[in-house]
Amino acid sequence: MSRVAVRKTYKLYIGGKFPRTESGRYYPLYDPEGKLLANVCQGSRKDFRNAVVAARKAQVGWSAATAYLRSQILYRIAEMLEGRAGQLRDELVSLGSTPRSAEKEVMTAVDTLVYFAGWADKYSQVFSTVNPVASSHFNFSMPEPTGVIAIFAPQETGLSGLVGAIAPVICGGNSCVTLASETRALPAITFGEILNSSDVPGGVVNLLTGSVEELLPHMSSHMDVNGVAYYGEDAQAIQVIQANAALNIRRVGIYDTVKEDPYRIMTFMETKTTWHPVGV
Amino acid sequence: MLQESKTKKKKKPPTDPHDFVHGAGFAPAPESIAIRLNKAYGLFINGRFVKASTGKTFDSVNPATEEVLAKVSQAGKADVNKAVKAARKAYDEVWGPMPGRERGKYLFRLARLIQERAREFAVIESMDGGKPIRESRDVDIPLVAAHFFYYAGWADKLDYAFPGRKARPLGVAGQVIPWNFPLLMAAWKLAPALACGNTVVLKPAETTPLTAMKLAELIQEAEIPEGVVNIIPGYGDAGAALVEHPDVDKVAFTGSTEVGKRIQGAVAGTKKKFTLELGGKAAHLIFNDAPIDQAVEGIVNGIFFNQGHVCCAGSRLFVQEGVAAEVIRKLKRRMETLVVGDPLDKNTDIGAINSAEQLERIKLLVNSGEQEGACLWQSGQRLPKKGYWYKPTLFTDTAQSHRIVQEEIFGPVLAIQTFRTVKEAITKANNTPYGLSGGVWTDKGSKIFKVTHAIRAGVIWANTFNKFDPTSPFGGYKESGVGREGGLQGLAPYVELY
The missing domain is CATH 3.40.309.10 (Aldehyde Dehydrogenase; Chain A, domain 2)
Structure with missing residues (x-):
């Protein structure tokens, strides 16, 4: 008799730990042949709120980390991801991707991380200014992270979209709570395991699985969230996110797809200007 | 100070x-200089002063004496429509296609006209708003001229402002400004918008419209093409109509956080870009x-x-x-x-x-x-x-x-x-x-x-406080607003990158 395989339980990733949803709910994901792949956690409002607490706690330390360190940690994620490429490929294929597109998606995710790893200690130089004020002052402006960002990851891709949505946000020193693709949720949780072994402090990236429709009102109206990134084209969802942003003047980024672009980092950065007199 | x-x-x-x-x-030691102030001001739309469609006016009062300084036309929704239409036409036909270098020269010209009549503007600003002449003379008006001068030079250099990208104007900007620095806020809004190639409808605050109307006179004297800048004094209803106007591509607001939140809510679901400078x-x-x-x-x-x-x-x-x-x-x-x-x-x-x-x-x-x-x-x-x-x-x-x-x-x-x-x-x-x-x-x-x-x-x-400069970005974190005004960073809200 052949050996019985050990299956994996897919849970959430909050504050560096892997809890089940507090709600006890799940939704099944099947492979193209209709075989059960996993009972995925149906994340709840309460899970999101817990994740925001973890993200807030982690954000201060993460933004205080040196740019060099953040750069190395992002690169470390890429290393870990490359090492688990086979597992992620299999998961993507089990969710219906062709082997070729699964391979491409994993490699794109790795390369995107390397791309943003390189930006972590450079965007500040490209987007800062020393301002020649007409008085006797030294005056400079530089980007600082906005804070805690809620991310609705792209639905079509399970991994490259997720990684491409998270990387620019944490590159700048923000923390995030990310809702993974509903139907392609498996690689998200595996990515959580990768983060957990990549020196990313717990809480900097939190991953939820569940329904966009259910979580959207909560994720877009939480008063301790400073920004929302939405990947998609649902006009009604976009309207809700933008209207709820007015509750606390939240920053919003609406995108069709992920992109390697330093301006994506700047969406969730604030410009701070500092003045000091020059004299003796 | x-x-x-x-x-x-x-x-x-x-x-x-x-x-x-x-x-x-x-x-x-009263400041004494002859000022030219009309008894009444119309709305400045498409290069001309016109009466409000409703025929309504309001008084602009000197808060130090409670005397009426001038009667000002009060813009209503029809006037907002007219102004946006004029701005759109000017954007499509004149200001948008104009080379940046030429746009810049108009702004330099405006900066010079302000410098030449700075003292007169300072006196009117103090009369209309109540601020000490020392502040309007030494801070507000010099900064107004400096702001136009600074952004004038950007008009033909936008290719250098955004690494790896090109910038193009957004279209028509609707701008609503407060009463605390009336002309300075007008300059903060107008200068970057115009330098980037947008046209503008500006609504000054109802208690301090006079220097904005005087600025409209300078815009005529500078021969800035008609419709590029439209200035429509009025109350909150006119501001709301401007913000919600479907042909406005960009909203810029300085004022209270409460109103700022209403504006952010109002533009939700539209393609409008917005910047808010709040409490x-x-x-x-x-x-x-x-x-x-x-x-x-x-x-x-x-x-x-x-x-x-x-x-x-x-x-x-x-x-x-x-x-x-x-x-x-x-x-x-x-x-x-x-x-x-x-x-x-x-x-x-x-x-x-x-x-x-x-x-x-x-x-x-x-x-x-x-x-x-x-x-x-x-x-x-x-x-x-x-x-x-x-x-x-x-x-x-x-x-x-x-x-x-x-x-x-x-x-x-x-x-x-x-x-x-x-x-x-x-x-x-x-x-x-x-x-x-x-x-x-x-x-x-x-x-x-x-x-x-x-x-x-x-x-x-x-080790200092309350210093301002056109080269220095200004704006808030959290509920104090979105976006920056001033400096290179102040261009971003007025362009689309491609």
Whole structure:
């Protein structure tokens, strides 16, 4: 008799730990042949709120980390991801991707991380200014992270979209709570395991699985969230996110797809200007 | 104002610094210059002054004398439509296609016209808004000209502003500005919008429309093509109609957080870009090792500049315990020397409160401070009988929960708290939904960097306060707004990158 395989339980990733949803709910994901792949956690409002607490706690330390360190940690994620490429490929294929597109998606995710790893200690130089004020002052402006960002990851891709949505946000020193693709949720949780072994402090990236429709009102109206990134084209969802942003003047980024672009980092950065007199 | 008080120090006798309490020792020194002010102003649409479609007008009142300065047409929805239409036509046919170099020359021309008539504009600004002539003459109007001059030069250099990208204008910008720095806010809005190739519909505040209407005259004199700038004075309904107009591509607003939230809600679901410059409740931190006498000048400048009608005013003072008694004693002594009165007198430090309505709001919040248990102190100046005035005021024994600590008063009212450690100061400073500005006084350089980095606000003044410059980006974190005005960063809200 052949050996019985050990299956994996897919849970959430909050504050560096892997809890089940507090709600006890799940939704099944099947492979193209209709075989059960996993009972995925149906994340709840309460899970999101817990994740925001973890993200807030982690954000201060993460933004205080040196740019060099953040750069190395992002690169470390890429290393870990490359090492688990086979597992992620299999998961993507089990969710219906062709082997070729699964391979491409994993490699794109790795390369995107390397791309943003390189930006972590450079965007500040490209987007800062020393301002020649007409008085006797030294005056400079530089980007600082906005804070805690809620991310609705792209639905079509399970991994490259997720990684491409998270990387620019944490590159700048923000923390995030990310809702993974509903139907392609498996690689998200595996990515959580990768983060957990990549020196990313717990809480900097939190991953939820569940329904966009259910979580959207909560994720877009939480008063301790400073920004929302939405990947998609649902006009009604976009309207809700933008209207709820007015509750606390939240920053919003609406995108069709992920992109390697330093301006994506700047969406969730604030410009701070500092003045000091020059004299003796 | 800091520089002004330094100048004044030289004049006063070294033995007794208090002989000019209540302004004594200064003979009246009113600014005298002929101004050209019409009895009535129409809306400025498509290069011409026209009556409002409703036929309605409102009075612009001098808050220091309660005299009517001019009757101004009041824009309604039909006028907003007309102005947006004119702006769209000018964008499509003239301003959008014009080479940046030519656009820039128009703005340079406008900057020069403002410089030439700066004194006249300063006088009108002080009459219409109540601010001391020293401020309008030395701060507001020079900065207006400098702003146009700065952004004029960007018009043909946008390819250098955004690494890896090209920039193109958005179209028609709808801009709504407040009454505290009437012409300066107009310049902050107009200059970058025009430099980037957008056309504009600007709505000035209902209590201070006059310098904007005078600016419209200069726009005619500069021969800026008709429809490029449209200025439509009016009330909140006109502002709302402008913000919600479907043919407006970009909304820029400076004002209260409450209205800012309504605007952000109103543009939700549209493709409109927006920038908001909203309220503030700046923390001003004085450490034990601060240069105390300079810090006291900084505190005064921080909260009493422009009667405290400043969104970035240093309205929450935090003093480290070791120097708290000394700072408060010296601050009170300095407050007694402030000259409150005629805005057109060159000796005046604190002018008139902008409107009866704003005066009521200040009184209401000061009453709440007393009721909630804070300790009130006011300096002893006599206030003029006519007009709207408020004495320089401070509160001690305040708590984080007090309304005077949490809410923007927008008047000459300071709430003082003490602290022991740097960590405590930072925590208290950040304990507000606002994040516009902050101040730090210490002679220790490493502490400056630690604290300025930790304060969650867009502009931090270290060992100075309330300084502004066209090259220096200004704007808030958190509920103090979105986007920056000024500097290279101030171009971004007015372009689309591709």
